[in-house]
């Protein structure tokens with residue numbers, strides 16, 4: 141243990157560039173976490189550290205001691221007013237990509253393994269299993285072409301994942317849409333990246349045009365058209381990534397997130413509300429909402445806050461439980477077991493409700509616990525507020 145701890149400290153020290161003593165104390169603190177995936181040990185950074193983003197992972201081959209650092213995915217700043225932010229931030233032109241609503245996954249090759257890393261820097265066994273099943277060959281060919289140390293970043297969308305589930309007609313179950321590729325740490329230009337992804341039979345996030353930076357009105361129009369389709373929003377990118385990307389979301393999604401979050405107010409709901417109200421406040425200004433539109437939006441917002449919350453309490457009273465349920469699909473049982481123990485190790489014990497097999501697919505319905513019902517139980521028993 142001691143010698144392993146020593147090795148880890150040395151690897152951490154070298155890979156993020158801190159003195160060995162600091163690496164040792166980081167390994168003992170909550171700023172890092174050491175995990176294992178099969179024969180790989182890895183260290184995740186749980187906050188921005190020494191110039192590296194939160195979610196950075198250091199992968200270590202247990203047999204040989206070889207290691208590799210995979211940088212965390214950077215935070216993308218949010219725009220409240222397109223009219224101000226776009227002309228000021230960009231240089232000349234802006235590519236408008238769709239912001240897909242799923243979960244962020246970086247894919248890397250390490251010791252002949254294609255690994256899928258979550259935003260937090262964990263090797264997710266489920267996502268790794270799905271990516272390998274669907275795209276292993278294509279990803280290897282792309283990395284052969286571009287360099288094995290490249291990092292692919294994209295969004296997993298569809299209904300069959302443990303994190304974020306929305307229906308996309310182009311990906312009803314599970315798929316991976318790439319939005320960035322980092323070569324030697326830097327993103328490759330948008331056009332080259334899109335060509336490379338096409339060439340290797342992988343999927344790109346949709347693109348909605350290229351505009352002069354002064355033309356924020358056209359960009360707003362794009363966002364509005366996505367609004368009508370119930371899609372999340374846009375990511376604005378400099379064609380050469382000379383400046384950082386920015387994000388902007390639709391009203392539809394701002395309100396829908398609140399509605400979904402408020403089924404579990406003590407989990408997601410309460411932190412969701414203020415940032416999304418703020419987004420709506422400035423949309424009202426930039427889009428020049430009429431009095432009627434303002435009233436309509438206010439009603440939607442109020443309903444999104446209260447209705448799912450009250451329905452949730454009623455359901456808890458009647459059924460005695462309130463939990464999230466979803467379906468995952470596996471192509472072998474080992475992957476299922478691997479994923480369940482991974483979840484449990486992160487403090488999220490999943491319960492299997494049902495399991496069906498057919499056509500080489502194992503379809504598993506699982507239930508994920510929430511904290512909100514514990515609060516409801518206490519409130520319903522004592523009558524007191526947990527807040528004040």
Ligand code: ATP
Pocket residue numbers: 213214215216217237238239240241243244245294295319320345375385387
């Ligand atoms: P943060 O605010 O730190 O970026 P977050 O999870 O709150 O984290 P989001 O509001 O979901 O972030 O927006 C950023 C995320 O959008 C990215 O991390 C990525 O997963 C996702 N995304 C979807 N489509 C794209 C795209 N075309 N380009 C870049 N990111 C995209």
Ligand code: MG
Pocket residue numbers: 240241242243
């Ligand atoms: Mg997102």
